[in-house]
Amino acid sequence: MILFKLYHNRFLFEEAPENGGGGGGGSAASSASGRPSLANPAPDPTPADDEQPNPPPPSDPGSPQGDPPSQGDYVLTFDDTFSGDETLQQLLTETGKAHGLPVEGLSAFIKDMDARLAAKAAEQKQAQDAAMEEAWRQLDGEWGRDSDARQMRAVQMAGRLCRMAGIDQSVFNEMGIADHPAMYRILDAVGRILDEPALPAPPGRQEQQARGEARRMMHDPEHPDYSAFHDCDHPRFAEVRAKYMRLMGA
Known part of the structure; x- marks a missing residue:
């Protein structure tokens, strides 16, 4: 000035x-x-x-600087493959509307990203399953002929500790460690510390068959209960896990 x-x-x-x-x-x-x-x-x-500057021209309603479309006109497309819930759909809609993003382009982007994330999750799940199977093979190789008996001891010890703590044994399912080899190792070690003077007698033929069935449920992808055993979202998940515990004598 x-x-x-x-x-x-x-x-x-x-x-x-x-x-x-x-x-x-x-x-x-x-x-x-x-x-x-x-x-x-x-x-x-x-x-x-006569020297006053000319006023700026009015903004073009169709230009990107104009107001974004109203909520009633801004509707994103979500098909049955979308993995999110209604809350996420609403959030994406509000975000796209607030930033004036094209509906068609944003819908295509969301569908593509959702498909990529689903494929990545499936890849990670496959890798985790393969790592789990390898861990079980290592455990069976380390425990050898005593593997079944030591797994049985781990299951029994899990029930004993849960009763002592006053909680239901299904907590192992909720924690996602019911079928983890490391958890079997821990419980087997606790069992040996507490019960080593009185190891359980070798199981009879019927018990061996039951535990063999339980192991196939856990390790054999061809077993009819294998998928339900490993998928917590499967409608028979709880039923198959309870069956497994019965077969293991828990």
């Missing part, structure tokens, strides 16, 4: 007549310096009416 006044006043003084329109010599000298005179304060720097 100060620079504007300086240049504006200098322009006025340079264009003024030499006599200053009634001013004295001192006034003329002061004007020549380009500074405003104390005797003649600088005029209002506001341009004249």
Whole structure:
């Protein structure tokens, strides 16, 4: 603003007549310096009416700067393959509307990303299952012929500890460690510490068959209960896990 006044006043003084329109010599000298005179304060720097800048043109309603479409007009497409719930659908809709994102493009992007995430989750699940099977093979190889008896001890110890703690044994399913080899190792170690003087007698033929069936449920992908045993979302998950515990003698 100060620079504007300086240049504006200098322009006025340079264009003024030499006599200053009634001013004295001192006034003329002061004007020549380009500074405003104390005797003649600088005029209002506001341009004249004919010099007013043109007002900006009204914004185009169809331009990206316009308001995003109304909620009633902004509807994203979610098909049956979408893995999210209604809350996520609403959040995505509100986000797309707030940022003015194209409905068709955002819907296609969401579908593509959801498919990619589902494929990645399936890949991770497959890798986890393979790692679990390998861990069981290592455990069976380490325990050898005593593997069945030690697994049985681990199951019995799990029930004993749950009764001591006053909780239901199904907590192992809720924690996702009911079929983890590391948990069997821990419970077997606890069982050996507490019950080593009185190891259980070798199981009879019927018990061996029952536990063999239980092991096939856990390790054999061809077993009819294998999928339900490993999938917590399967409608028979709880039934098959209870069957497994009965077969193991828990």
